[in-house]
Amino acid sequence: MKAYSLDLRERVAAACAEPGAKICQVAARFAVSLSFTNKLLRRQRTTGTLAALPLHPGPAPRLDTTGDQRLLACLREQPDATLAEVAQALLAAGGPVLSTSATWRACERLDWRRKKSLHAAERGTERVVGLRKEFVEALAEEDFTRFVFVEETSTNLTYCRRYGRAPGGQRLQPAVPLHSGPNVTLLAALTALTPAGLGALLRVNGAVNGDVFAAYLDQVLGPTLRPGAVVVLDNLSVHKVAGLDEIAHK
Incomplete structure (x- = not known):
């Protein structure tokens, strides 16, 4: 989530400093939460600044440049492998032990996304490749x-949606037609x-x-x-x- 601008922070703090100002009314006036307003004033009192705290980038990547190259090699060798299979292949290739979530983050960082598009295996045969090439060349001047x-x-x-939403701890069980x-x-x-x-x-x-x-x-x-x-x-x-x-x- 993006932090509020310094200009907004200064205006909120100035409004709270006005005689008779109520924090809840200031929060509603600037469309910010009461919790944010209280934290902003407390930060001003303790540090003397209204600037936002630096965002925490999260844990550092577990893979260095060499690890990235090993991961890419595993992905290219078996693009449809599950995250657990990718982690096992990386470990066998000399990489570190990664959890499923860490493997997913590494794939996202390398811009390898979850996707799959099937095509007939015969499309890659020498005969079909030659025919496709001839067809494209014949169309060049058309x-x-x-x-x-x-x-x-x-x-x-009668297709129905495969996923939906429900409150935590409750199941979502929509009806599916008996006959197609x-x-x-x-x-x-x-x-x-x-x-x-x-x-x-x-x-x-x-x-x-x-x-x-x-x-x-x-x-x-x-x-x-x-x-x-x-x-x-x-x-x-x-x-x-x-x-x-x-x-x-x-």
């Missing part, structure tokens, strides 16, 4: 405004042709199959396409049904 990227996403309407509710799928086109960058929206109940996607391409996306537009689809199976090329070229 007009990016011609491209329209079609994506789908779905959600379940309906899924809703949203189809959309990402394009530079619209100011928002998003267009051709369609919401459908349930999953998307070949017939639904063909209808989306024909009745929703198709009318928004301009001549020369390039529709980019991913490897989803419904994108491979017969007849989509004819619909897109209409």
Whole structure:
């Protein structure tokens, strides 16, 4: 918490020194707590100053530069390790014994944050890497405004929040639906042709199959396409049904 400014402290002390002033009224006038006002006056009497005490930075880091490098090596070797596993790996690498909280603080200080994003393992194969490189190189000379990227996403309407708040010593036990509710799928086109960058929206109940996607391409996306537009689809199976090329070229 940031300390009150010296200017405010001086004004509070001056108001308290006025004849007939009451500390509680001064505290309310300057929107500060009564406890702060009492401590401020006591500090003025005992030290002669109204300046704020220096903030305590907390315990010094347990790791020096060498320890930081060992910790970074452990994190790079197994990025999804738990804090306890990181502490054990650091100890095995010659580092000091760290608690879970000390390990967390060290990771935060090095700006290594808790996150994880999964992708298919085959994305790193030589064949796929080569294909991605060829694709990017082929697009280098293209007009990016011609491209329209079609994506789908779905959600379940009975999802509930995983966390909440309750008074100390009490549990929070919200009800969860007994049966899973309906899924809703949203189809959309990402394009530079619209100011928002998003267009051709369609919401459908349930999953998307070949017939639904063909209808989306024909009745929703198709009318928004301009001549020369390039529709980019991913490897989803419904994108491979017969007849989509004819619909897109209409």
